[in-house]
Amino acid sequence: IEETLVLVKPDGVARNLTGEILRRIEAKGYSLVDLKLLQADRELLAEHYAEHEGKPFYEPLIEFMESGPIVAMRVAGNRVIEGFRVLAGTTDPTTAAPGSIRGDFGRDWGLSVQQNLVHGSDSPESAARELALWFS
Ligand code: GTP
Numbered sequence: 803i804e805e806t807l808v809l810v811k812p813d814g815v816a817r818n819l820t821g822e823i824l825r826r827i828e829a830k831g832y833s834l835v836d837l838k839l840l841q842a843d844r845e846l847l848a849e850h851y852a853e854h855e856g857k858p859f860y861e862p863l864i865e866f867m868e869s870g871p872i873v874a875m876r877v878a879g880n881r882v883i884e885g886f887r888v889l890a891g892t893t894d895p896t897t898a899a900p901g902s903i904r905g906d907f908g909r910d911w912g913l914s915v916q917q918n919l920v921h922g923s924d925s926p927e928s929a930a931r932e933l934a935l936w937f938s
């Protein structure tokens with residue numbers, strides 16, 4: 803059985819969408835293994851987003867992720883890494899498909915960083931690395 807890291811980003815927590823997001827994960831048949839609410843510090847976020855260092859949206863992204871509490875979840879299930887990415891929808895909330903989390907609830911605020919509600923690991927390697935980081 804595979805595991806993935808799901809984050810409800812600060813916009814999702816602030817908009818009281820944590821329950822709705824978890825409901826969709828559970829409705830799909832995935833299992834919640836661990837969950838916590840935390841304020842992420844810069845060190846953790848820099849490690850988490852190391853692949854984006856140097857990109858124009860990197861600094862605003864880190865600032866956004868520092869701006870409020872995050873809900874981190876360890877979620878298990880068959881092909882859950884790919885499956886949660888489908889539940890989440892594509893990165894840009896404007897074009898994410900209706901029926902997905904980002905498609906149904908994501909808004910384009912015209913800010914310098916896309917506030918797209920959730921994060922999900924994008925590969926088995928990322929999932930292992932990110933779960934170790936957030937649930938050490
Ligand atoms: P995550 O699940 O959050 O990792 O999203 P993703 O895998 O769909 O996107 P990616 O890893 O490429 O980017 C991480 C995050 O950076 C995204 O979720 C956005 O919040 C932000 N981001 C990515 N690309 C852009 C971009 O081109 N412009 C801006 N402003 N933000 C971006």
Ligand code: MG
Nearest residue numbers: 921922923924
């Ligand atoms: Mg990503």
